[in-house]
Amino acid sequence: MNAVNNGTRKAEPAAYTAKASLTQPVLSVSNLTKTYGRKTALNNVTFDIEPGRIVGLLGTNGSGKSTLMRIAAGLAQPSSGQVTVAGEPVGVRSKGLVSFMPDAPVTEDWMRIKDAMGFYRDFYADFDSAKASEMLQFMKLNPDDRVTSLSKGMKERLQLTLAFSRRSKLYLLDEPIGGVDPVARGKILDAILEFYDEDSSVVITTHLVRDIERIFDQVAFIRNGELVLMDEVETLRTRTGKSVDELFREVFAE
Template sequence: MSVVLEVKDIHKSYWRKTALSDVSFTIERGKVIGLLGSNGSGKTTLMKLIAGLTHPTSGSIKVGGATVGHDTKRIVSYMPDIPLTEGWMKVKDAVSFYRDFYADFDHAKAHEMISFMRLNEQDRVSSLSKGMQERLQLTLALSRNASLYLLDEPIGGVDPVARGKILDALVEYYNPESSIILTTHLLTDIERIFDEVIMLKQGKLILQEDVETIRMKRGKSVDELFKEVYAEC
């Protein structure tokens, strides 16, 4: 498999605070990666760096072999932990906005996902429940034909029914030629779809490991390992 993401010796500081320190890893195409860590470990900062929304203090990041910049934004789809849509929009307006903004937006796929997610195109974004909001944001992010999808807490704060629907959509609409990196604290619900996990602690990478290796060699679930590693956080 070819490498879709290469992170090398990344350091990121904000004034006197270090958010990331000497972080290096690679991700191959066709992988679903869980980016894990306690609050403040650097997960969102790392995602923003990969998405090209901020710049590292030192080190380099390449997506599809190209250094992160204007060109890589065309092949990276980022779903932040806050909605990018406006409350006044209807669901159909949000889809139109993405279609106009992103040349790689797959309108047919978006409509198929809207049906799958049981969203109503006439509903206003402001009227949607938290779970329906998450379904919409995921629909918009996955409807781009990207090489790398960055999903920051896609099931955070939603009820179990909504979580199940969102996970089903990830499995159903995931392009095996691309890769997904997602953050979550709800590992019991989501670890079944992970191929690998990356763990950050206090801005440092402490583990990148295949999920099956964790289960077979360590004799633990990802959730159990997470609780052990971050017990003091």
């Protein structure tokens, strides 16, 4: 294990029970509806995410999960309802609190990895250089490599490194393990567990539930723009005797 010892980041999560209610949600969504013309992408969705949580936002293609991510990231506006990040309504000011890892590259073809890091450092005031270089090492990324020369797995590693190198309240990772080999997948999961911070929360969209379900605190199932289920994963396992993957297949069976 690549142990990086940093007193503050290594602090253990607050007591398992003494959570919620006292703290302000990192992400609060209430009665959110989003329509595009006549099409309803999200229909009256309500939920909160507390600090220190890793939440899986699960749904098939076109379920509305990406729309929800874009709204939380401040890249799209709700048609109705409220969405706040650490109490701040989504918009220009909330963008500073959210680090979004889109499923498409954020880098330009001419860049080397160090240029991409430089771009983030210049662009974001909350960029943490020490964390970024630790993470580059952990991910075995060479700063001098061109981004165009990277494999799919290495590109995903870079994307995650960029997203996590900011000190944000909310990290939104859109399909971070989509289309990468099992080795890169394992490394990405390791990095999330190693570098996430207990005062913030991480929301991860995926349809590869089996590979990732053990790192979630909670999962939310989005189907046809509606939130059909949200619960603690351990509670779900206890109550149903099923894995999240199995439940996912049941809920989304056609």
